[in-house]
Amino acid sequence: MSSPTMSARRQAQLEALLDAAEARISTDGIDNLKARDLAADIGIALGGLYNLVADMEMLSLLVAQRTMTRLDKAFTEAAQAPLTDNASAVARLEGIAHTYYRFARENLLLWRAMFEMRLKNTPLPEWNKNAQFGLFAHVAAPLKVLMPEADDMAVTVTARTLFSAVHGIVVIALEERIIAIPNESVEHQISWLIRAACDSL
Template identity: 45%
Template sequence: MTTTAARRERQRIQLIDAAERAIAEKGLAGLKARELAQEIGCALGAIYNLVQDMDELVLRVGSRTLARLDAALSVAAPQAPSSPAEAADALVAVALAYAAFARDYLRLWRVLFEHRMAEGSTVPDWAVSEQMTMFRHILGPLGVLLPDGSEAERVLLSRTLFSAVHGVVLVGLEEKLIAVPRRELDHEIEKLVRLVSSGLVANQKR
C-alpha cells in the first residue's frame, strides 16, 4: 500500500470511529457530516473521498456492530447441539445474548433497523451478506429441532423466530412504551423460545 493510500485508509477508519461514537452517544440523528469532518480534521467534501455517501458510512458502522453481535452470540452457544434439549438451550442462550447485546449497545443496535437507504439506493451485497450470517446461530439448532424440514422451511422459521424475539426485545427496551425490567424480559424471552422449541419437537413426534 502506498503512503497516500495508507493515509487515506487511516483517515477512513478515523471517520468510521467518529461516526460510531456519534451514533453511540446520540443515535442516528446525531450523525452530522460537518461535525465528523471537523473531528477528523478534513474538509466536508473530503468525507466523500473516504466513503461513497452517508449511507455507506452508517453501513460501515453497522458492520462493526454486527461483528460484535456475532461474537457475543458465538460465545453464548459455542458448540453445535446434538439433541433437541441442547438445541433448545442453545436457542435460549442466543436469544438472551441478543437481548443483552441490545441493552449494552442500544443506540448502535437500533441503527441496524432504523437506518433507511436514500431513495433509489439499495443495500450493497456485502452488507446483506453480513446481516444474513447472523442467522446461522438460529439455523444450527433448528436443524436439530426440525430434522425433517427442508432448508427453505428452516430459513423461514429462523426469520420468524428472530422477528418474534426481536419484537419482544424492542418493546421491552422502549422506555416510552412499557420498558420491562431485565429479569422479567429475559424470562419472557426464554419462555417464548422454549415454547417454540417444544412445539417443534412435538410436531416431529406426530
C-alpha cells in the same frame, strides 16, 4: 508518495471516520449524525469525507456492519457447547436470544441505528446482506437439530420468524415510552418464548 502509502493513509482515515461516527451515534443516535461534525472530529475538510465514503447512507451501512460483526462474535461466544440433541439445541437458542437482548441493552443506540437507517439512494450491498445471513445462521444451526426432516427453506423461514419474535420483545422492552415487560423479567420471558416455539416444532 507511493500508491500503497496513499491506500494505507486512506484506510486509516476511514477507520477514524467510522470510530467518530460510532462515538457520535452511541451518544446522540443516528438521526443526529452530521457530516460536518464528523469531518471536524477527524480533522479533514467536508469534501474529504466524501472521498472516504460516497455519502452518509454508505457511512451508516459501514457502521452497521461493524455492529453486526460484534454481534456475530457475541453469538459465536454464546454457542460454545456442542449441538448433540434437542435439549442442547434449545439451550443454544436461549443463549443466542439472551445474548441478543444483552447486546442491544449494552449498545442501545448503535443497535437501534441498524434498524433506523433511512436508505433512499443506496441498495443494500452484498456484504451487508451476507452479514445479516450470518446472524440468521446462528439461529438456523440449532433449528436444524430440532427440525431434522425440514428442508433448508423451512429452517430459514423459521429462523427468521423466531429472530423476529425475539427482536420484537427486545424492541418493546427497551422502549422507555412503552409499558412493556419489566427489565428483570425480559430474559425469563424470552426463554419462555423460545421453549414454547421449540415445543411446537
